[in-house]
Amino acid sequence: MTATRAVLSAGSNIGDRLGHLNSVVERFADDLVAVSPVYSTPPWGGVEQEDFYNITLIVEGPHGPYEWLTIGAELEEAADRTREVRWGPRTLDVDVITVSEAGDVVHSDDPRLLLPHPRAADRAFVLVPWLAIEPDATLWTPAGVQPVATLIDRIDPAERAGVVPVAQLPVARPR
Template sequence: MSRAVLSLGGNLGDRAGTLRTALRALSGEGLVARSVLYQTPPWGPVEQPPFLNAVAVVRGDRDAAGWLALAHELEQAAGRTREVRWGPRSLDVDVVTVTADDGTPVVSDDPVLTLPHPRAHERAFVLVPWADLDPAAQLPGHGAVRDLLAALPAEDVAAVQRWEHQA
């Protein structure tokens, strides 16, 4: 058994519908908790529409590669195509952390799956929803989610807005 924190986001098509579908699929994969949806500005150099984002915590009989495979399955089911790095997408699912059953964080420098996610500590769109679920959660090698969030520029945090159309 392992526990994973997944970050989900999308900015094409029915953003909310796509995220809800992915989150429903995760309920069959050991969903422990999920955040509400947040609207966030796009990340990266490509001009594009705003994202909806969420964080989910899952627990199951998968290793880190298994959680990545699940992330790719969810993206494929949502019609994701990988054309431009940090470009628009129907669904992006990142594996942020994986923790073994004994509580040991999985650390990997494999370029296919780097754990913990190498930029999670810089991303308000990951930290704000995660802090809603568990502000004391730890991002291995970086510290408590609440502390990481407090260290971000205030304008980055303020730009992550709870989406008003929750279902």
């Protein structure tokens, strides 16, 4: 397997939010390139619930797109994640935002793993933390490759203002 590079987003709004996010950083430590600060973000999707803590990670390693997804799902399971309400509260959510292999963006229409993530370009809680760790980040969209900074500028200012840094997780050994 050729090494791939992935951008992952993780969020938590039930229980030990920082602890759940820290479990993600610890699990991906061997592949970690960068991890954003922790941001407090309002819930997305209209379900009444507590604010989330979110991070974005950049990882690189000998894993294919489905392996990144599987590792995220294992972390969610370890955190006792349940899927009762779409966009509802959760102990941990780990999403694969985009994957590249040999510099090429991986595209997938598989309902289990849509790549690049079809709603990432509209979500400040993904883009703001990502831009914090990769100022030149770009995301493939149906309109073409877009700078993440440009995508953020298109999001409602009130939504952007709701993404507030609150903490920095300890990182054992980022590359």
